[in-house]
Amino acid sequence: MPTKIFLSEDEIPRQWYNLAADLPGTINPPLGQDGNPISPDMLGAVFPMNLIEQEMSQERWIDIPEGILDLLYRWRPSPLHRAIYLEKALDTPAKIFYKNESVSPAGSHKPNTAVAQAWYNKEFGIKRLTTETGAGQWGSALSHACALLGMECKVFMVRVSFEQKPFRKSLMQTWGGKCIASPSNETQVGRDILAEMPDTPGSLGIAISEAIEAAVGDKTGKTRYSLGSVLNHVMLHQTIIGLEAKKQLDKFGIKKVDTVIGCAGGGSNFAGLAFPFVQDKINGADIEIIPVEPASCPTLTATPFSYDFGDVAQMTPMLPMHSLGHKFIPAPIHAGGLRYHGMAPLVSHAVEAGLMRPMAIKQLECYEAGLMFARTEGLVVAPETCHAVACAIRSAKEAKEEGKEKTIIFNLSGHGLMDLAGYEKFMAGELQNIAMSAQDVEESIGISIAGHPVPKI
Numbered sequence: 047m048p049t050k051i052f053l054s055e056d057e058i059p060r061q062w063y064n065l066a067a068d069l070p071g072t073i074n075p076p077l078g079q080d081g082n083p084i085s086p087d088m089l090g091a092v093f094p095m096n097l098i099e100q101e102m103s104q105e106r107w108i109d110i111p112e113g114i115l116d117l118l119y120r121w122r123p124s125p126l127h128r129a130i131y132l133e134k135a136l137d138t139p140a141k142i143f144y145k146n147e148s149v150s151p152a153g154s155h156k157p158n159t160a161v162a163q164a165w166y167n168k169e170f171g172i173k174r175l176t177t178e179t180g181a182g183q184w185g186s187a188l189s190h191a192c193a194l195l196g197m198e199c200k201v202f203m204v205r206v207s208f209e210q211k212p213f214r215k216s217l218m219q220t221w222g223g224k225c226i227a228s229p230s231n232e233t234q235v236g237r238d239i240l241a242e243m244p245d246t247p248g249s250l251g252i253a254i255s256e257a258i259e260a261a262v263g264d265k266t267g268k269t270r271y272s273l274g275s276v277l278n279h280v281m282l283h284q285t286i287i288g289l290e291a292k293k294q295l296d297k298f299g300i301k302k303v304d305t306v307i308g309c310a311g312g313g314s315n316f317a318g319l320a321f322p323f324v325q326d327k328i329n330g331a332d333i334e335i336i337p338v339e340p341a342s343c344p345t346l347t348a349t350p351f352s353y354d355f356g357d358v359a360q361m362t363p364m365l366p367m368h369s370l371g372h373k374f375i376p377a378p379i380h381a382g383g384l385r386y387h388g389m390a391p392l393v394s395h396a397v398e399a400g401l402m403r404p405m406a407i408k409q410l411e412c413y414e415a416g417l418m419f420a421r422t423e424g425l426v427v428a429p430e431t432c433h434a435v436a437c438a439i440r441s442a443k444e445a446k447e448e449g450k451e452k453t454i455i456f457n458l459s460g461h462g463l464m465d466l467a468g469y470e471k472f473m474a475g476e477l478q479n480i481a482m483s484a485q486d487v488e489e490s491i492g493i494s495i496a497g498h499p500v501p502k503i
């Protein structure tokens with residue numbers, strides 16, 4: 047059996063898959079401050095109308111425009127590997143596959159939606175994009191996409207990650223993006239937060255508020271905001287991962303997948319791999335689908351399904367999601383991309399519908415898994431991705447205990463070559479396990495979700 051399968055460029059999927067068309071129950075709409083569903087034009091100052099239409103779409107298949115395919119061909123289709131060296135080290139009867147999204151120019155899955163969002167914005171006449179970034183992968187991806195399309199890009203990067211990963215800023219600058227530590231003095235939201243909490247490590251919720259303020263504050267109307275996860279259109283763009291993976295598994299001769307795994311921050315790389323398999327599950331296939339989150343920021347495994355804002359200043363509509371509350375300030379773990387307070391509405395809905403089995407894992411087990419992967423398969427993966435590797439290892443060990451020959455696939459969402467400070471701390475024994483207790487979660491929710499409407503599916 048080969049160790050990896052490539053697809054040719056003409057085998058690239060030409061449509062994205064929209065899970066909203068197949069999810070059981072009602073898709074809950076975003077709500078405004080008054081508790082009523084928002085209309086598309088209410089989002090018009092923040093996003094271009096072509097993306098707003100996509101956000102609200104319930105069409106099952108959506109054509110990928112040729113202009114976006116031309117951008118994606120620069121690194122796609124991405125390879126699907128079989129982790130034979132990891133399997134051997136684990137002495138497991140399981141077959142482990144991973145979809146390698148680290149081959150993109152920015153080093154993760156994020157460019158899949160960055161080029162699509164930048165392209166739709168440009169079609170709509172937009173010249174500048176603003177955004178937030180946690181670990182820096184998304185800010186790099188959007189800076190890269192804007193460089194390819196001749197647009198400007200401004201990135202508000204969560205302060206703790208800005209300090210932990212200085213080369214991410216350099217990478218964004220290399221692509222012409224401007225990267226600022228958040229909270230910053232550039233926005234009213236940032237100034238207010240700095241006055242109240244001068245030493246805050248920042249959060250994605252704060253950085254999103256700053257980026258939206260910067261976009262809507264441009265009175266020329268030529269700036270919009272772009273989000274790297276959570277929203278329906280972002281999940282949609284990422285489904286190219288799972289659609290390619292299915293073709294590649296077929297070429298590997300795999301007829302049945304048992305377990306699909308992805309780490310989940312806002313939900314996009316997980317959704318990208320998993321949603322095409324969720325469709326199979328809805329149609330009767332027996333597949334275990336596992337989003338993995340950090341025990342220090344547990345949304346799917348610890349919080350109720352509720353309406354909540356996407357950002358600290360309540361500039362976004364309320365979205366139906368599992369959430370720790372929009373005012374949540376996460377612990378400064380190195381998996382910066384998994385520190386978001388909420389989870390994608392489509393992922394949250396699928397969990398409520400019993401289609402997924404979420405799991406929370408502590409950081410030491412994740413880094414342990416990352417080291418094992420690096421020393422067997424050879425790839426150093428991002429701290430976020432370590433969560434998926436840890437889960438795949440757990441699942442392969444279970445297969446060994448049960449004597450089952452199961453097929454596991456996980457998403458290798460990004461490389462960790464800019465995240466070595468975290469690995470270094472782990473190897474020096476300087477990292478601890480951080481987990482939120484039920485009481486911590488209760489308090490966090492009490493501060494910012496109590497009284498919000500409850501979605502029903």
Ligand SMILES: Cc1ncc(COP(=O)(O)O)c(C=O)c1O
Pocket residue numbers: 154155180181182183184274275276309310311312313314315316382383384428430431459460461
């Ligand atoms: C490598 C990597 N994996 C995963 C994530 C989590 O994001 P999402 O859940 O949207 O895939 C991030 C976010 O920055 C990331 O950089």
